[in-house]
Amino acid sequence: MSKEIxxxxxxxxxxxxxxxxxxxxxxxxxxxxxxDAGVKWRDVQFVSGAATMRNGYPGYVAGATFxxxxxxxxxxxxxxxxxxxxxxxALAAARSKILAGECEVALVIGADTTxxxxxxxxxxxxxxxxxxxxxxxxxxxxxxFALYARxxxxxxxxxxxxxxxxxxxxxEHGLENxxxxxxxKFTAADVAASAMVxxxxxxxxxxxxxxxxxxxxxxxxxxxxxxxxxxxxRIAAISTVTPSFATDTVEMPDLATDSAVxxxxxxxxxxxxxxAYEEAGIGPEDVSVAEVxxxxxxxxxxxIEDLQLCPRGEGARLxxxxxxxxxxxxxxxxxxxxxxxxxxxxxxALAQVCExxxxxxxxxxxxxxxxxxxxxxxxxxxxGHGSSVIVKR
Amino acid sequence: MDAxxxxxxxxxxxxxxxxxxxxxxxxxxxxxxYYFPKAIKFCRNPDCAGEAFEEVELSRTGKLWSYxxxxxxxxxxxxxxxxxxxxxxxxxxxxxxxxxxLGQLATGTALESLKVGMDVELVLEPLDDGKLTWKWKIAxxxx
Numbered sequence: 035m036s037k038e039i040x041x042x043x044x045x046x047x048x049x050x051x052x053x054x055x056x057x058x059x060x061x062x063x064x065x066x067x068x069x070d071a072g073v074k075w076r077d078v079q080f081v082s083g084a085a086t087m088r089n090g091y092p093g094y095v096a097g098a099t100f101x102x103x104x105x106x107x108x109x110x111x112x113x114x115x116x117x118x119x120x121x122x123x124a125l126a127a128a129r130s131k132i133l134a135g136e137c138e139v140a141l142v143i144g145a146d147t148t149x150x151x152x153x154x155x156x157x158x159x160x161x162x163x164x165x166x167x168x169x170x171x172x173x174x175x176x177x178x179f180a181l182y183a184r185x186x187x188x189x190x191x192x193x194x195x196x197x198x199x200x201x202x203x204x205x206e207h208g209l210e211n212x213x214x215x216x217x218x219k220f221t222a223a224d225v226a227a228s229a230m231v232x233x234x235x236x237x238x239x240x241x242x243x244x245x246x247x248x249x250x251x252x253x254x255x256x257x258x259x260x261x262x263x264x265x266x267x268r269i270a271a272i273s274t275v276t277p278s279f280a281t282d283t284v285e286m287p288d289l290a291t292d293s294a295v296x297x298x299x300x301x302x303x304x305x306x307x308x309x310a311y312e313e314a315g316i317g318p319e320d321v322s323v324a325e326v327x328x329x330x331x332x333x334x335x336x337x338i339e340d341l342q343l344c345p346r347g348e349g350a351r352l353x354x355x356x357x358x359x360x361x362x363x364x365x366x367x368x369x370x371x372x373x374x375x376x377x378x379x380x381x382x383a384l385a386q387v388c389e390x391x392x393x394x395x396x397x398x399x400x401x402x403x404x405x406x407x408x409x410x411x412x413x414x415x416x417x418g419h420g421s422s423v424i425v426k427r
Numbered sequence: 428m429d430a431x432x433x434x435x436x437x438x439x440x441x442x443x444x445x446x447x448x449x450x451x452x453x454x455x456x457x458x459x460x461y462y463f464p465k466a467i468k469f470c471r472n473p474d475c476a477g478e479a480f481e482e483v484e485l486s487r488t489g490k491l492w493s494y495x496x497x498x499x500x501x502x503x504x505x506x507x508x509x510x511x512x513x514x515x516x517x518x519x520x521x522x523x524x525x526x527x528x529l530g531q532l533a534t535g536t537a538l539e540s541l542k543v544g545m546d547v548e549l550v551l552e553p554l555d556d557g558k559l560t561w562k563w564k565i566a567x568x569x570x
Contacts, residue, residue: 170437173499176495232498295524
C-alpha cells in the first residue's frame with residue numbers, strides 16, 4: 035500500500051500583525067484551501083487543527099474551534115500541539131487517518147495571533163519550568179540563535195556579511211509573495227544599520243512574530259483520482275522524530291545539553307530530514323526546492339547542511355555562489371521564509387507545505403522554481419519538537 | 428559582595444562559596460550521566476534505568492563554546508534595572524561532564540575580548556534585582 039497522500043488544496047491568510055481573532059484568519063485560509071481543492075466543506079471528514087497557546091481555550095482545541103466556525107457538520111476532529119512543529123503533527127494525524135482508511139479527505143489547519151515583542155513564558159514563580167528559568171536569567175530566543183551563529187563564525191569562518199546575504203536573498207524571494215508580511219528589498223547596508231539584538235545577530239537577522247493562517251486539504255490517492263486530480267502533489271514523508279540522547283547543542287529552552295558521558299552527542303536538526311529522506315526513499319540529491327525555518331539568517335545555513343544539501347560548514351559557500359537563490363542549483367526559501375513572514379507558530383509548518391504545493395504545481399508566479407519536482411521542509415521548535423516534510427510530484 | 432546576605436535567584440542550583448563557586452548537578456549512579464539542573468528522578472539515558480543520583484559539584488572551569496549578549500531588555504520574569512544595561516551570555520563546554528552550560532558573562536566582559544575555545548571560570552554575581560546567580564568569566568581575568 036502506498037504511504038502517500040495527495041495535497042488537493044492549499045490556502046493561506048496573509049501574514050501580518052493586526053491582533054484580530056485567530057479564528058478569523060484560519061477560516062479565510064480554510065475557505066481558500068477548500069476552493070483551491072474543489073472540495074465542499076460538507077465533504078470534509080476530518081479536521082486536524084494545530085493548537086495555539088496564546089489565544090485561550092479556543093486555541094487549545096483549535097480543531098474543534100475551526101470546525102465550529104466553518105459550521106459543525108459532524109466531521110471527526112483532532113488538535114495537535116508540538117510547538118513550531120504543530121502544523122506538521124496535525125498533517126501527520128490526517129495522514130494516519132487517511133492511510134488507516136478512517137477518512138478520505140481532511141482539512142489541516144493552523145492559525146495564530148501573536149503578542150508584540152519577545153515571546154515570553156507563562157507568568158508566576160515556576161523554577162521547575164526550564165522555559166521560565168531561562169527567561170529569569172535573561173536568556174531569550176535570539177540568545178540561542180546568536181550562540182549558534184557565533185559558533186558558525188568560529189568553526190566555519192562565516193561572517194555577519196554572510197548572514198546579511200541570507201536576509202537580502204530571502205527579501206528578494208518574498209518581494210512578490212502576496213502572503214508575505216514584509217515585502218521590501220534590503221541591502222547589506224540596511225542590515226548592518228539595523229540594531230544589534232544578540233551579537234552577532236541584528237534585528238534584520240532575527241525573525242519577527244506574526245499573525246497568520248495556513249490550511250491544506252489532503253486526501254487518499256483514490257479520492258484525488260475520483261476528483262480528477264491524480265497528478266496532485268503528494269506528501270511522501272512527514273518526519274516528527276524526537277532528538278536522540280545525548281544532544282550536541284544547547285536547545286531552547288534548556289540551560290544545558292545532555293551530558294555525553296554515557297552516549298555520543300547527536301545533532302537533532304540533522305535527524306529530522308534524515309528520517310524524512312528514509313521514509314520517502316529519496317536523497318538530498320533529488321531535492322529541487324527547500325523551505326527551512328530561518329528563525330535567524332544564520333540558522334538557514336545550519337539547515338542547508340542539516341538537509342545535506344552541502345557538506346557541513348559549506349552552507350555559506352553555497353549561499354555566496356548563489357546556489358540557494360531562485361534560479362540557482364537548490365533554491366532555499368523561495369517563499370521568502372520566516373524572514374519575510376515572521377513566525378505564526380501553529381501555521382508556519384503548514385505554510386511551508388503550502389509553498390511547496392504551489393511550487394510543485396508551477397503556480398508560484400515570480401518566485402517559481404523552474405521544474406520543481408521534490409520539495410522538503412525543515413522546522414524546529416521548543417522541547418524536542420521539529421519536523422521535515424517531503425512533497426513530490 | 429557578601430554572599431551571606433544575598434539570596435540566590437534559584438535555590439540549590441549552585442554553591443554560595445564566592446571564592447570558588449560550583450554549579451550543583453546530579454550524576455546517575457548507574458551510567459554516570461551528569462544533569463544540570465539536578466532535579467532528576469529518572470535517568471534520561473534511554474539505555475539506563477537509573478533512579479539513584481548523587482549531587483555533584485560540576486567543574487567550575489570550561490571552554491567557551493559560544494557567546495552573545497542581550498542588547499535588548501528581556502521580558503519578565505527577567506528583572507532589569509533602568510536604564511537597561513546589556514549583558515553578555517556564554518555557552519561553556521565542561522570537559523569532564525561532556526556538557527554545555529549557559530550563563531551570563533561576568534559584568535564588564537567585552538565581547539571583543541572573547542574567542543571560542545578560551546578558558547572560562549564560574550563566578551557569582553548579582554542580577555539586576557540583587558539576586559545572586561552564576562556567571563562565566565575569562566579565566567584569570569580580574570573580577
